[in-house]
Amino acid sequence: xxxxxxxxxxxxxxxxxxxxxxxxxxxxxxxxxxxxxxxxxxxxxxxxxxxxxxxxxxxxxxxxxxxxxxxxxxxxxxxxxxxxxxxxxxxxxxxxxxxxxxxxxxxxxxxxxxxxxxxxxxxxxxxxxxxxxxxxxxxxxxxxxxxxxxxxxxxxxxxxxxxxxxxxxxxxxxxxxxxxxxxxxxxxxxxxxxxxxxxxxxxxxxxxxxxxxxxxxxxxxxxxxxxxxxxxxxxxxxxxxxxxxxxxxxxxxxxxxxxxxxxxxxxxxxxxxxxxxxxxxxxxxxxxxxxxxxxxxxxxxxxxxxxxxxxxxxxxxxxxxxxxxxxxxxxxxxxxxxxxxxxxxxxxxxxxxxxxxxxxxxxxxxxxxxxxxxxxxxxxxxxxxxxxxxxxxxxxxxxxxxxxxxxxx
Amino acid sequence: xxxxxxxxxxxxxxxxxxxxxxxxxxxxxxxxxxxxxxxxxxxxxxxxxxxxxxxxxxxxxxxxxxxxxxxxxxxxxxxxxxxxxxxxxxxxxxxxxxxxxxxxxxxxxxxxxxxxxxxxxxxxxxxxxxxxxxxxxxxxxxxxxxxxxxxxxxxxxxxxxxxxxxxxxxxxxxxxxxxxxxxxxxxxxxxxxxxxxxxxxxxxxxxxxxxxxxxxxxxxxxxxxxxxxxxxxxxxxxxxxxxxxxxxxxxxxxxxxxxxxxxxxxxx
Ligand SMILES: Cc1ncc(COP(=O)(O)O)c(C=O)c1O
Numbered sequence: 001x002x003x004x005x006x007x008x009x010x011x012x013x014x015x016x017x018x019x020x021x022x023x024x025x026x027x028x029x030x031x032x033x034x035x036x037x038x039x040x041x042x043x044x045x046x047x048x049x050x051x052x053x054x055x056x057x058x059x060x061x062x063x064x065x066x067x068x069x070x071x072x073x074x075x076x077x078x079x080x081x082x083x084x085x086x087x088x089x090x091x092x093x094x095x096x097x098x099x100x101x102x103x104x105x106x107x108x109x110x111x112x113x114x115x116x117x118x119x120x121x122x123x124x125x126x127x128x129x130x131x132x133x134x135x136x137x138x139x140x141x142x143x144x145x146x147x148x149x150x151x152x153x154x155x156x157x158x159x160x161x162x163x164x165x166x167x168x169x170x171x172x173x174x175x176x177x178x179x180x181x182x183x184x185x186x187x188x189x190x191x192x193x194x195x196x197x198x199x200x201x202x203x204x205x206x207x208x209x210x211x212x213x214x215x216x217x218x219x220x221x222x223x224x225x226x227x228x229x230x231x232x233x234x235x236x237x238x239x240x241x242x243x244x245x246x247x248x249x250x251x252x253x254x255x256x257x258x259x260x261x262x263x264x265x266x267x268x269x270x271x272x273x274x275x276x277x278x279x280x281x282x283x284x285x286x287x288x289x290x291x292x293x294x295x296x297x298x299x300x301x302x303x304x305x306x307x308x309x310x311x312x313x314x315x316x317x318x319x320x321x322x323x324x325x326x327x328x329x330x331x332x333x334x335x336x337x338x339x340x341x342x343x344x345x346x347x348x349x350x351x352x353x354x355x356x357x358x359x360x361x362x363x364x365x366x367x368x369x370x371x372x373x374x375x376x377x378x379x380x381x382x383x384x385x386x387x388x389x390x391x392x393x394x395x396x397x398x399x400x401x402x403x404x405x406x407x408x409x
Numbered sequence: 410x411x412x413x414x415x416x417x418x419x420x421x422x423x424x425x426x427x428x429x430x431x432x433x434x435x436x437x438x439x440x441x442x443x444x445x446x447x448x449x450x451x452x453x454x455x456x457x458x459x460x461x462x463x464x465x466x467x468x469x470x471x472x473x474x475x476x477x478x479x480x481x482x483x484x485x486x487x488x489x490x491x492x493x494x495x496x497x498x499x500x501x502x503x504x505x506x507x508x509x510x511x512x513x514x515x516x517x518x519x520x521x522x523x524x525x526x527x528x529x530x531x532x533x534x535x536x537x538x539x540x541x542x543x544x545x546x547x548x549x550x551x552x553x554x555x556x557x558x559x560x561x562x563x564x565x566x567x568x569x570x571x572x573x574x575x576x577x578x579x580x581x582x583x584x585x586x587x588x589x590x591x592x593x594x595x596x597x598x599x600x601x602x603x604x605x606x607x608x609x610x611x612x613x614x615x616x617x618x619x620x621x622x623x624x625x626x627x628x629x630x631x632x633x634x635x636x637x638x639x640x641x642x643x644x645x646x647x648x649x650x651x652x653x654x655x656x657x658x659x660x661x662x663x664x665x666x667x668x669x670x671x672x673x674x675x676x677x
Pocket of ligand 1: 097124126202244245248317318393
C-alpha cells in the first residue's frame with residue numbers, strides 16, 4: 001500500500017472507491033446506488049466549478065469566519081518545558097467546531113441538486129448543530145439523527161439544533177450513540193433519497209461522503225499553511241500536528257496540506273475511554289479487525305461475530321467504533337501515527353490548557369489531542385513545533401466536566 | 410443440487426397458478442428452539458421458501474420490526490453457528506428451501522470460505538447480502554455458484570436500465586426486486602401496478618430468471634402479486650412474533666396462522 005505524492009489524499013482511491021485497494025468503498029444497499037452515483041457526479045462537477053468554489057469561500061470567510069486563529073500557547077509551552085506548542089483555534093469557527101465546513105458544503109450541494117430537505121447524523125451534536133445552522137440559512141428543511149444517550153449528554157447542542165428549526169430524532173437502538181445515529185440516518189436516506197440529501201457528519205460512510213467531508217475540512221490546513229509561513233517564514237524542520245480522531249474529519253482537514261511533507265509528523269489521538277475499561281473507541285491504536293460499517297471497509301471495533309461492540313468515551317464526538325478509511329490508509333502506509341488518551345487524561349488536559357491559556361478552552365474531543373501534546377512535549381527540544389488542533393469549544397461539555405470535577409453549574 | 414431445488418420451488422408454485430410465498434424471519438428470534446419451531450410452523454403452513462435472517466445490529470436496511478427481532482436474537486446470545494444449527498435441524502425434517510439473508514460484515518467476520526462451507530453443509534439454497542452490491546459481490550457470487558448456492562442479486566426502482574441489464578447478465582437463476590425505496594417494514598408507497606411494471610421489465614430482459622418481489626407486502630396487498638414469480642412477507646411476521654411474546658402467546662402457532670392466511674390470499 002503506497003501513498004502518492006502530488007495527488008490529493010481524497011483522490012487516492014481505486015475505481016471502486018477503496019483507498020489502498022482495501023479501505024472505504026460503497027458497501028450499500030442497491031437503493032442507495034443511484035443517489036450515491038448522482039452525488040458523486042455532482043461533486044466532481046462542483047469541485048471544478050469556479051462559481052461554486054467562490055460561493056464556498058464566501059460562506060467560509062464571512063459566515064464560518066475563516067481563517068481561524070493560529071496562536072502560540074506560551075504559558076503551556078513554559079509550563080511543560082520542551083517543544084513549542086501552538087494551537088489552531090478551529091473552535092473559533094462559527095458554532096464552535098470544524099463541523100461547520102462540511103455542513104456548509106453539503107447544504108450548498110443540496111441546493112445544487114435541487115433538493116430542499118437535508119438530514120444528517122451527529123454525536124457530540126456539533127455536526128447536527130452546524131447542519132441545522134446552515135440549513136436555516138439556506139432555507140432547507142432539516143432532520144438530525146442523534147443517539148438518545150448523546151441527546152442527553154450534549155443537550156446544549158440539541159438546544160441549538162432545535163432553535164435553528166431542525167427536527168432532532170433521538171435514536172434508541174443499540175448503544176444510543178453516534179454509531180446508531182449514523183445507521184438510522186442511512187436508513188432514513190434509503191427511504192427519502194429522491195427528495196432529500198444526506199450529510200454524513202464525518203469522513204466516514206460511502207466513499208463520496210468521505211471525500212466531500214475531507215474536501216470541506218481541508219480549509220483548516222489551507223489557511224494554516226499561510227499562517228505557518230507568516231509565523232516561521234518557512235515550513236519548520238521539525239513539526240508535529242496533533243489531532244483527535246473520532247470519525248476523522250477534523251484530523252483529515254488539519255493534515256491535508258501537509259501530507260507530502262515527510263518531515264512533518266502526523267499524530268492522531270483516539271478515545272481510550274475510562275482508565276481500566278476495555279471499551280476503547282480506538283480502532284486504529286488497538287489494531288481492531290477490519291470490517292464493514294456504514295457502507296465502508298475500515299478498522300472497526302467488533303466481536304468475533306461481526307457485531308459492532310459498544311464503546312465508551314467521555315467525549316461523545318470520539319465515541320465511535322469505526323474510523324475513516326482515510327486514516328486506515330494513513331496508518332497502513334505509515335504516514336500517520338495513532339495513539340489514544342483516556343477520559344482522565346483528557347479531563348486533566350482540559351484543565352491544564354484552560355488554566356494556562358484562558359483563550360483556549362478545548363472541548364473533550366481536542367482535549368484528547370492536548371493530552372498527547374502534554375505527554376510528549378516535555379521530552380522534546382524547543383526546536384520542535386507542536387501544533388494542536390483545538391477543534392471544539394468546551395461550552396457543550398460544561399455539565400460533564402463540572403460533574404467530573406465535583407462542582408455544580 | 411440446492412440451486413435446482415430452489416428453482417423447483419418456484420416452478421411448483423407456478424403449476425398452482427400463483428406466485429411462490431417466501432417468508433422472512435430472523436434466525437434465533439426469540440431463541441434457538443422457538444426459532445426452529447417457527448420455521449417448522451412456517452413450512453407446515455405452506456410457505457414455499459424460507460428466508461432466514463442472520464441479523465446484524467449495525468444494519469442499514471431494516472425497519473423497526475426486523476430491528477426488534479434482530480435485537481432479541483442478538484441479545485439472547487445467538488451466534489452465526491447457532492443459525493446454521495437451526496437450519497441443519499430444520500432440514501432434517503423439511504425439504505423447504507432456506508435462503509440466508511444477511512449483511513456483509515457477518516460473512517467477513519465468519520470468513521467467506523468458512524461461511525460458504527457451512528452453507529453447503531447446512532443445505533442452504535441461496536444467499537442475499539443486503540450491503541454487498543453488484544459488481545463488488547461478483548467474486549463471492551462466483552464461489553457460491555460453483556457450490557450450487559444461488560447468490561441473489563438485488564434490484565430496485567432506481568436501478569437504471571443499463572445497470573439492470575448488467576446485473577441481470579451476471580445474476581444467477583434468482584434475483585430480488587426491492588419494490589420501493591425504503592427500509593423493510595414500511596407501508597407500500599408505490600402502487601402494485603407500478604411494481605408489476607418493473608417486474609415485467611425484468612422478466613422481459615431475463616425471462617428465465619425468477620424474480621422475488623419484496624418490501625412492504627402484507628396480507629392486504631399480497632393478492633396483487635399472484636401472477637408474479639414470488640413475493641416475500643417479513644416485517645408483518647416479525648411483528649407477529651413480537652406481539653406473541655408480548656401477549657405470552659405461542660409465536661410459532663401465530664406465525665403459522667399468518668402464513669396460512671397469506672398463502673390463501675395468494676392462491677385465491
Ligand atoms: C469538537 C469535535 N472534535 C472532534 C470530533 C470527532 O469527529 P472527527 O474525528 O470527524 O473530527 C467531533 C465530533 O462530533 C467534535 O464535535
